[in-house]
Amino acid sequence: MSSAAEFQTIGIAGAGAYGAALALAAARAGRKVLLWARDEATVAAIATNREVPRLPGVPLPDSISVTSSLANLAEAQALIVTVPTQNLRQACDAMARSLPAGRPVISAAKGIEQATGLFTTQVIAEAWPGSTTAILSGPSFAADIGRGLPTAVTLAAEDPDLAQALAQALSSPAFRIYHSADPRGVEIGGAAKNVLAIAAGIAIGLGYGESARAALVARGFSELRRFGEAYGAQGETLMGLSGLGDVVLSCASAQSRNFAFGLALGQGKTAAEAAGGKLAEGAFTASILAEMALARGVETPIADAVTAIIAGHVSVRESVAGLLARPIRAEI
Numbered sequence: 001m002s003s004a005a006e007f008q009t010i011g012i013a014g015a016g017a018y019g020a021a022l023a024l025a026a027a028r029a030g031r032k033v034l035l036w037a038r039d040e041a042t043v044a045a046i047a048t049n050r051e052v053p054r055l056p057g058v059p060l061p062d063s064i065s066v067t068s069s070l071a072n073l074a075e076a077q078a079l080i081v082t083v084p085t086q087n088l089r090q091a092c093d094a095m096a097r098s099l100p101a102g103r104p105v106i107s108a109a110k111g112i113e114q115a116t117g118l119f120t121t122q123v124i125a126e127a128w129p130g131s132t133t134a135i136l137s138g139p140s141f142a143a144d145i146g147r148g149l150p151t152a153v154t155l156a157a158e159d160p161d162l163a164q165a166l167a168q169a170l171s172s173p174a175f176r177i178y179h180s181a182d183p184r185g186v187e188i189g190g191a192a193k194n195v196l197a198i199a200a201g202i203a204i205g206l207g208y209g210e211s212a213r214a215a216l217v218a219r220g221f222s223e224l225r226r227f228g229e230a231y232g233a234q235g236e237t238l239m240g241l242s243g244l245g246d247v248v249l250s251c252a253s254a255q256s257r258n259f260a261f262g263l264a265l266g267q268g269k270t271a272a273e274a275a276g277g278k279l280a281e282g283a284f285t286a287s288i289l290a291e292m293a294l295a296r297g298v299e300t301p302i303a304d305a306v307t308a309i310i311a312g313h314v315s316v317r318e319s320v321a322g323l324l325a326r327p328i329r330a331e332i
């Protein structure tokens with residue numbers, strides 16, 4: 001039986017925008033926080049300015065220590081990994097070499113590993129055998145968490161007691177964490193919503209308007225649900241914060257990097273121009289999600305279209321014309 005009191009010190013691996021936001025959230029929940037950045041330059045910049053370069057304007061309290069040594073995370077009773085999905089394995093390999101396994105490792109990444117088709121908790125389990133995995137996901141912009149604006153997310157683990165204890169340990173009045181025993185459902189929602197956010201951005205970038213966006217969000221959500229259920233997600237989880245909740249946020253706001261990436265594609269930029277050096281996880285997830293859907297006989301026309309556009313196989317307008325020309329069929 002786990003309890004929140006077991007988790008007094010939290011290690012955060014990855015000092016980007018979300019790492020900083022979750023470090024702040026954990027500190028506000030009364031935890032001591034150890035924030036690990038892989039390079040000395042970032043640690044030095046954080047130590048000097050008391051803010052993370054990717055989350056400017058949000059000062060870090062003294063209860064957050066910054067380090068470039070993974071060995072310094074040994075004191076933490078739970079770890080949260082906030083590195084991008086395609087780099088998650090590398091980060092977990094490094095942790096496995098420096099730290100004993102066994103403590104909970106919570107993924108905060110939203111994607112699917114391109115090379116393997118594994119979800120993020122599966123990547124952690126494979127790269128760091130013996131770790132107990134969990135996933136934290138839901139509608140939350142790092143900047144909003146950083147500013148202390150009200151946010152709600154879900155934390156899921158196979159062991160419901162552990163999920164509850166971690167959720168209690170990391171929650172504070174403005175950062176509410178619901179707990180769940182459906183980690184697969186939670187991680188699928190976070191991965192798939194990024195692909196849909198790109199599609200919504202494309203529709204708006206093309207000037208197709210709000211009615212088109214609403215249609216895309218609704219049809220995209222049913223695509224997410226088909227995919228999720230084929231890969232073991234519970235339907236109720238997909239209807240919750242980490243599924244529908246995050247689709248609503250990410251498809252509606254240009255603050256989403258995935259939406260902004262799609263917007264730029266819709267406005268005629270190439271994929272490389274549209275990315276502009278910012279992380280758009282959906283650009284890496286779209287093709288593997290479409291491939292995995294095909295393997296289980298699930299139709300994902302929106303992910304297929306996003307994949308083809310990013311690969312440069314079709315123009316944005318051709319791709320959307322293809323979607324609009326699909327046969328008329330029953331909605332459900």
Ligand SMILES: NC(=O)c1ccc[n+]([C@@H]2O[C@H](COP(=O)([O-])OP(=O)(O)OC[C@H]3O[C@@H](n4cnc5c(N)ncnc54)[C@H](O)[C@@H]3O)[C@@H](O)[C@H]2O)c1
Pocket residue numbers: 013014015016017018019037038054082083084085087088090091108109110111140141142143279281
């Ligand atoms: N920013 C948000 O609002 C937000 C919200 C929810 C979830 N997320 C998720 O969090 C993850 C990270 O996003 P972010 O916004 O923090 O990105 P970011 O680009 O701001 O930061 C990523 C950080 O990871 C570090 N990194 C990359 N590879 C690494 C490795 N191998 N080892 C150690 N560190 C490494 C980079 O140096 C960088 O500091 C993504 O999966 C994203 O979907 C982000």
Ligand SMILES: O=P(O)(O)OC[C@H](O)CO
Pocket residue numbers: 110138139140141142194197246249250255256257258259279280281
């Ligand atoms: O900026 P994005 O598109 O990575 O979205 C950030 C969060 O995932 C929103 O919940």
